[in-house]
Amino acid sequence: MSDNKxxxxxxxxxxxxxxxxxxxxxxxxxxxxxxxxxxxxEEVPDRFAQLLGELEQAEKKTEGN
Amino acid sequence: MAQPPEFKKDLLAAIPNLRAFAVSLTQSADRADDLVQExxxxxxxxxxxxxxxxxxxxxxxxxxxxxFYSRMRxxxxxxxxxxxxxxxxxxxxxxxxxxxxxxxxxxxxATLPEDQREAIxxxxxxxxxxxxxxxxxxxxxxxxxxxVSRARVRLQALLSISSEEDFGPDAISTQVISSGxx
Numbered sequence: 001m002s003d004n005k006x007x008x009x010x011x012x013x014x015x016x017x018x019x020x021x022x023x024x025x026x027x028x029x030x031x032x033x034x035x036x037x038x039x040x041x042e043e044v045p046d047r048f049a050q051l052l053g054e055l056e057q058a059e060k061k062t063e064g065n
Numbered sequence: 066m067a068q069p070p071e072f073k074k075d076l077l078a079a080i081p082n083l084r085a086f087a088v089s090l091t092q093s094a095d096r097a098d099d100l101v102q103e104x105x106x107x108x109x110x111x112x113x114x115x116x117x118x119x120x121x122x123x124x125x126x127x128x129x130x131x132x133f134y135s136r137m138r139x140x141x142x143x144x145x146x147x148x149x150x151x152x153x154x155x156x157x158x159x160x161x162x163x164x165x166x167x168x169x170x171x172x173x174x175a176t177l178p179e180d181q182r183e184a185i186x187x188x189x190x191x192x193x194x195x196x197x198x199x200x201x202x203x204x205x206x207x208x209x210x211x212x213v214s215r216a217r218v219r220l221q222a223l224l225s226i227s228s229e230e231d232f233g234p235d236a237i238s239t240q241v242i243s244s245g246x247x
Contacts, residue, residue: 027224028170028217028220028221028224029189031167031170032170032174032185032186032189032190033189033190034167034170035089035167035170035171035190036085036089036186036190036191038167039081039084039085039088039089040081040082040084040085041081042081042084044080044081044084045098047098047102048077048080048101048102048105049077051102051105051106052073052076052077052105052109055105055106055109056073
């Protein structure tokens with residue numbers, strides 16, 4: 001995965017302030033996405049599909065009358 | 066009015082994104098899921114006000130965000146923390162030199178004021194443009210830009226403290242140990 005790439009980038013350049021700042025800048029954008037994706041890819045609890053099903057059923061009932 | 070079945074399908078498809086945004090805002094999986102649930106109910110009730118063909122994700126994010134802030138206000142919690150105070154309290158030492166652990170990142174993100182955190186999440190992770198993020202947050206585009214930029218600077222400061230001379234002794238020994246062959 002590209003995680004390795006970011007780590008390499010950051011670890012292979014331990015000296016030189018500018019390079020390190022550039023790496024950490026990259027790292028922040030990268031980590032932000034990684035953080036977000038880690039939640040995105042979590043399994044969605046069933047309760048949401050159930051809830052929408054119930055809302056739909058309730059609506060059908062009221063409309064049927 | 067009977068909503069086309071796509072609306073439900075579209076809501077279902079948006080849930081992972083809503084959860085990710087909700088977790089980013091609340092910093093708690095439980096509170097996030099409650100927030101998503103409330104958002105779905107509200108969205109369902111207001112579905113007639115959604116204009117088909119427009120940005121559903123943005124519409125849902127707006128509902129979720131409004132719900133989040135209205136809950137915060139009800140609880141009477143302070144939304145903002147003064148900027149400098151938080152930064153001083155926080156010192157994150159990466160496990161490896163310059164390589165941020167995801168957990169370190171989560172901690173750093175949690176210290177941002179809500180307005181900065183939501184801005185950098187919306188633009189940097191959720192895939193919204195500055196304009197869309199401004200719509201969602203009900204503020205000017207320039208405000209979003211400045212929040213994102215302050216968030217970046219602040220994360221940078223929090224997370225790179227230890228790559229400079231401020232290296233903690235633990236970080237240095239870890240570095241030395243981990244850089245040798247196992």
